[in-house]
Amino acid sequence: MIRRARTRRHRPEVNCREVGKVLQSYLDDDVEPGFADKIAKHLEACRDCGLEVETYRRIKASLAAKLPEVDTAAIDRLRAFGEQLTSGDE
Amino acid sequence: MSEPAVDELAQKAAFDRYVVPELEVLYRVARSITRNPTDAEDLVQDTMLRAYRAILRFDGRHPRAWLLTIMRNAQINRVRRKRPELLRDPDAAMERLADEDSQDLGPEALVVESEFDAAVEKAVGALPDKFREVVDLVDIQGLSYAEAAEIIGVPTGTIMSRLHRARTRIRKHLEASGAYVNGRPT
Numbered sequence: 499m500i501r502r503a504r505t506r507r508h509r510p511e512v513n514c515r516e517v518g519k520v521l522q523s524y525l526d527d528d529v530e531p532g533f534a535d536k537i538a539k540h541l542e543a544c545r546d547c548g549l550e551v552e553t554y555r556r557i558k559a560s561l562a563a564k565l566p567e568v569d570t571a572a573i574d575r576l577r578a579f580g581e582q583l584t585s586g587d588e
Numbered sequence: 589m590s591e592p593a594v595d596e597l598a599q600k601a602a603f604d605r606y607v608v609p610e611l612e613v614l615y616r617v618a619r620s621i622t623r624n625p626t627d628a629e630d631l632v633q634d635t636m637l638r639a640y641r642a643i644l645r646f647d648g649r650h651p652r653a654w655l656l657t658i659m660r661n662a663q664i665n666r667v668r669r670k671r672p673e674l675l676r677d678p679d680a681a682m683e684r685l686a687d688e689d690s691q692d693l694g695p696e697a698l699v700v701e702s703e704f705d706a707a708v709e710k711a712v713g714a715l716p717d718k719f720r721e722v723v724d725l726v727d728i729q730g731l732s733y734a735e736a737a738e739i740i741g742v743p744t745g746t747i748m749s750r751l752h753r754a755r756t757r758i759r760k761h762l763e764a765s766g767a768y769v770n771g772r773p774t
């Protein structure tokens with residue numbers, strides 16, 4: 499994403515507690531880029547947090563895969579309704 | 589039909605441009621908030637009607653968010669009209685939840701999932717409505733925080749905090765069910 503294009507600086511590490519607090523925002527790509535780098539480094543180095551983030555990643559992936567098939571007949575009916583609506587016989 | 593034809597043409601053009609491409613998303617979101625296919629279709633039609641009437645006043649920015657706001661208002665009216673007790677009645681909400689669980693066991697759901705996915709599914713089913721709604725809209729349907737905020741009618745920060753708490757619950761549920769413990773699948 500766009501956010502990655504900033505400079506990396508060497509900063510003191512974050513600890514597990516801090517990482518835990520922002521883990522989900524981090525996964526949603528919703529933390530500052532500099533901070534995200536620090537988190538990424540921590541995740542590489544810390545087994546516990548690494549596993550934790552992996553769990554949340556799997557949960558997100560599992561949820562994303564649940565998008566149900568949409569009923570195409572219903573969409574067709576809605577399109578037809580739209581046609582009718584815009585053809586003037588409201 | 590008292591309006592000049594030129595307005596109707598503009599109305600149709602704007603409708604085709606902003607509303608029609610969003611029909612599938614609208615229907616998915618409607619399914620999610622009504623939990624019922626017939627109600628969902630009605631709700632989208634209602635939304636389309638309102639959008640059509642208002643479309644010449646729409647500035648063309650963020651059509652999805654605009655439509656979701658319309659849908660939210662339409663849904664509020666429907667709920668008030670049809671079942672005013674539901675929003676604040678946890679028992680009714682639980683019943684609805686149970687209904688949906690059984691309704692969801694269509695052919696696709698019967699396909700054997702991995703144990704992890706099954707456990708996630710179960711954990712989502714066990715969430716309170718308020719949390720499950722956000723998980724559904726953002727993590728399953730793929731709406732942005734801002735779009736989910738439009739349809740639910742709360743600030744974006746609320747969406748985020750509900751989502752995070754919901755996922756934390758899912759995670760704890762997984763741990764408790766033994767389906768998945770920290771890095772060790774099943």
Ligand SMILES: [Zn+2]
Pocket residue numbers: 513514517540544545546547548
């Ligand atoms: Zn750590």
